[in-house]
Amino acid sequence: MSNRQNCDSGSLSALELFERVTIQGDKVRSLKAAEAPKDEIDTAVRLLLSLKLMYKATTGQDYKAGSPPTDFTPVNNAPALAEDDDFVDPWTVQTSSAKGVDYDKLIVRFGSSKVDKELISRIERVTGQKPHHFLRRGIFFSHRDMNQILDAYENKKPFYLYTGRGPSSEAMHVGHLIPFIFTKWLQEVFDIPLVIQLTDDEKYLWKDLTVKRANEYAIENAKDIIACGFNINKTFIFSDLDYLGMSPGFYKNIVKIQKHVTFNQVKGIFGFTDSDCIGKISFPAIQAAPSFSSTFPQIFKGKEDIQCLIPCAIDQDPYFRMTRDVAPRLGYPKPALLHSIFFPALQGAQTKMSASDPNSSIFLTDTPKQIKTKINKHAFSGGKDTIEEHRKYGGNCDVDVSYMYLTFFLEDDDKLEQLKQDYTSGALLTGELKKALIETLQPLIAAHQERRKQVTNEMVLLGC
Numbered sequence: 130m131s132n133r134q135n136c137d138s139g140s141l142s143a144l145e146l147f148e149r150v151t152i153q154g155d156k157v158r159s160l161k162a163a164e165a166p167k168d169e170i171d172t173a174v175r176l177l178l179s180l181k182l183m184y185k186a187t188t189g190q191d192y193k194a195g196s197p198p199t200d201f202t203p204v205n206n207a208p209a210l211a212e213d214d215d216f217v218d219p220w221t222v223q224t225s226s227a228k229g230v231d232y233d234k235l236i237v238r239f240g241s242s243k244v245d246k247e248l249i250s251r252i253e254r255v256t257g258q259k260p261h262h263f264l265r266r267g268i269f270f271s272h273r274d275m276n277q278i279l280d281a282y283e284n285k286k287p288f289y290l291y292t293g294r295g296p297s298s299e300a301m302h303v304g305h306l307i308p309f310i311f312t313k314w315l316q317e318v319f320d321i322p323l324v325i326q327l328t329d330d331e332k333y334l335w336k337d338l339t340v341k342r343a344n345e346y347a348i349e350n351a352k353d354i355i356a357c358g359f360n361i362n363k364t365f366i367f368s369d370l371d372y373l374g375m376s377p378g379f380y381k382n383i384v385k386i387q388k389h390v391t392f393n394q395v396k397g398i399f400g401f402t403d404s405d406c407i408g409k410i411s412f413p414a415i416q417a418a419p420s421f422s423s424t425f426p427q428i429f430k431g432k433e434d435i436q437c438l439i440p441c442a443i444d445q446d447p448y449f450r451m452t453r454d455v456a457p458r459l460g461y462p463k464p465a466l467l468h469s470i471f472f473p474a475l476q477g478a479q480t481k482m483s484a485s486d487p488n489s490s491i492f493l494t495d496t497p498k499q500i501k502t503k504i505n506k507h508a509f510s511g512g513k514d515t516i517e518e519h520r521k522y523g524g525n526c527d528v529d530v531s532y533m534y535l536t537f538f539l540e541d542d543d544k545l546e547q548l549k550q551d552y553t554s555g556a557l558l559t560g561e562l563k564k565a566l567i568e569t570l571q572p573l574i575a576a577h578q579e580r581r582k583q584v585t586n587e588m589v590l591l592g593c
């Protein structure tokens with residue numbers, strides 16, 4: 130999911146931002162010229178405005194078409210973006226709100242659908258299982274075509290799961306587990322095949338990494354993913370760098386996708402510029418291909434029409450909007466999607482966690498002591514400054530990172546509700562809330578480390 134080169138939206142250079150604004154401006158003009166539907170134009174205009182704001186925040190200057198930033202003074206105390214100016218793409222997540230990204234607005238902007246009460250009850254009815262707390266608590270909050278998947282399940286039509294991870298470092302943090310924990314649940318409930326793509330090629334292209342190192346990260350990350358406990362008889366995990374060269378089915382689909390997407394389209398979707406290497410420009414086809422069952426003839430016996438369901442963080446949606454766009458032209462079903470919110474950094478929900486900052490995250494390799502220290506020292510608190518004030522006014526769960534983490538990891542609904550009430554009323558102090566989180570995460574991570582020890586190199590090489 131969202132391990133990404135993320136978080137460092139600040140690292141988008143002024144020039145990159147300039148190019149993005151220019152491209153987005155062109156896009157708005159061409160949509161208007163083509164008399165595109167109003168909401169499509171509105172969405173594009175909103176994105177243009179956020180980009181212009183980001184440009185101004187970075188350079189201190191207004192964007193002027195045709196005048197790239199040459200000599201600008203970086204603004205340290207850049208003005209915060211307005212609350213409705215969240216920015217989300219596969220590489221950048223930025224919001225100025227401590228509550229995090231406004232996900233309802235994102236649904237409107239991306240044109241996906243909300244995972245509402247009705248859908249959740251249908252999942253319960255159709256599967257006969259209590260919906261996962263990630264569904265009940267709005268963590269997987271958005272979807273595309275989930276009702277089609279449930280129809281297929283009811284009609285005993287096959288479908289499969291696809292998810293992935295970009296291995297950007299050896300160490301994974303708890304946030305990286307979210308899509309895998311949920312995918313494991315979906316696999317159990319539906320009892321279906323799962324493919325997991327490790328995009329070591331993507332990380333090589335985007336990061337300062339050698340091919341060898343990116344591939345080594347993929348193998349290390351595969352162990353953590355396998356330790357999540359998937360049904361090994363129905364799970365195929367592969368690194369692009371290893372698998373692509375031995376799979377004609379995969380490569381054939383990649384070129385079919387490449388033929389049906391223009392440079393202009395990927396520029397519009399991903400913000401690529403003329404100075405991006407061609408590896409990046411063609412990469413989206415590689416992430417799209419596993420959405421089609423013919424990519425895996427060994428699993429699906431050559432069947433080309435098996436629908437795919439992709440659980441992923443919402444920032445991956447641009448890849449799959451592109452995939453869904455080309456699918457009918459290739460005669461393949463469009464993949465369905467379930468999108469998750471981002472896992473907040475310990476410092477607050479303005480951004481996702483970064484694998485490169487050890488204090489922004491709880492790592493899967495952390496000791497119980499490190500977990501305790503990090504949470505006590507770095508978890509952003511929604512509590513008041515003094516005990517007296519806290520008792521009087523209570524804490525704010527909406528911005529409190531310990532509480533947010535508990536919504537991800539504390540399965541007991543009643544306990545969670547009690548903590549919320551007590552924290553909000555002031556009966557529970559920040560230290561006590563943090564203690565509840567520490568006691569939830571310590572055993573969970575210790576158990577993960579135990580399972581990871583059982584994963585052998587052989588299991589990784591066998592792809593399961």
Ligand code: TRP
Pocket residue numbers: 130131132133291292293294295296326327328331416439440441442445
């Ligand atoms: N690009 C994703 C990342 O950097 C990895 C990925 C590949 C993925 N295929 C996927 C994520 C499918 C979710 C679903 O994390």
